[in-house]
Amino acid sequence: MEILKLSTEADVVKALATKIQECAKKAIEESGVFRVGVSGGSLVKFLATGLPKISTDWSKWELFFCDERYVPTNNPDSTFGAYKEHLVPSVPLNESQFIRINSELPLSECAADYQNKILQKFKSDIPSFDLLLLGMGPDGHTCSLFPSHPLLEESKLLIAPISDSPKPPPERVTMTFPLVNNSKCCIFAMTGSGKADMLKRILVDREPLPAGMVNPKNGKLYWIVDEAAGHHLP
Numbered sequence: 001m002e003i004l005k006l007s008t009e010a011d012v013v014k015a016l017a018t019k020i021q022e023c024a025k026k027a028i029e030e031s032g033v034f035r036v037g038v039s040g041g042s043l044v045k046f047l048a049t050g051l052p053k054i055s056t057d058w059s060k061w062e063l064f065f066c067d068e069r070y071v072p073t074n075n076p077d078s079t080f081g082a083y084k085e086h087l088v089p090s091v092p093l094n095e096s097q098f099i100r101i102n103s104e105l106p107l108s109e110c111a112a113d114y115q116n117k118i119l120q121k122f123k124s125d126i127p128s129f130d131l132l133l134l135g136m137g138p139d140g141h142t143c144s145l146f147p148s149h150p151l152l153e154e155s156k157l158l159i160a161p162i163s164d165s166p167k168p169p170p171e172r173v174t175m176t177f178p179l180v181n182n183s184k185c186c187i188f189a190m191t192g193s194g195k196a197d198m199l200k201r202i203l204v205d206r207e208p209l210p211a212g213m214v215n216p217k218n219g220k221l222y223w224i225v226d227e228a229a230g231h232h233l234p
């Protein structure tokens with residue numbers, strides 16, 4: 001694990017974009033495709049600001065969702081909707097490069113359908129994403145994996161439905177730890193003092209909270225934080 005503590009949010013955005021560019025280059029050279037999982041929340045703004053400045057073969061990108069809210073794309077809570085509005089207009093990505101949930105299916109079918117879409121792309125039992133871009137809520141959740149929730153123990157499903165998310169909206173689909181921790185690289189990016197206490201609990205006190213359970217077994221893990229978020233970190 002590597003922690004990059006940088007001065008400002010602009011520095012975080014730049015360092016994040018650089019790491020993504022490196023990961024994409026490596027993946028495209030090795031396999032001709034870059035498969036990346038994205039999260040929602042504040043990460044959307046970081047990517048919409050940083051990614052237009054990188055150099056990459058955008059046609060080789062396939063984008064998946066670490067978690068997605070079970071709402072139609074035109075709902076303000078939709079993570080795909082946020083990328084469609086804030087990222088897609090600024091980079092040469094087509095909407096078809098985003099592998100999305102079908103929110104017209106019942107929730108549990110929607111999760112199973114999304115898992116199948118991922119399995120078909122990877123053609124392996126437990127896919128290994130080139131990169132997962134993760135956020136952390138002030139309660140320590142990542143993806144839609146919340147503290148003390150039974151989904152933290154999920155061992156069979158790679159993509160699970162959740163209907164009792166403590167953060168609205170309550171219905172979502174999410175990657176589970178067997179999938180997250182099989183990725184080649186995970187990067188957390190966060191800024192602001194609202195994350196500082198939880199970062200200390202996870203990275204210094206090592207409390208077993210969801211974001212602290214991200215630990216790719218054969219991959220790399222980076223935390224990129226600004227001075228305010230990393231206030232309690234050495």
Ligand SMILES: O=C1O[C@H](COP(=O)(O)O)[C@@H](O)[C@H](O)[C@H]1O
Binds near residue numbers: 039134138143144
């Ligand atoms: O609800 C969610 O929250 C987390 C954290 O969001 P942030 O705004 O605090 O960065 C996000 O990573 C996740 O994808 C999203 O569904």
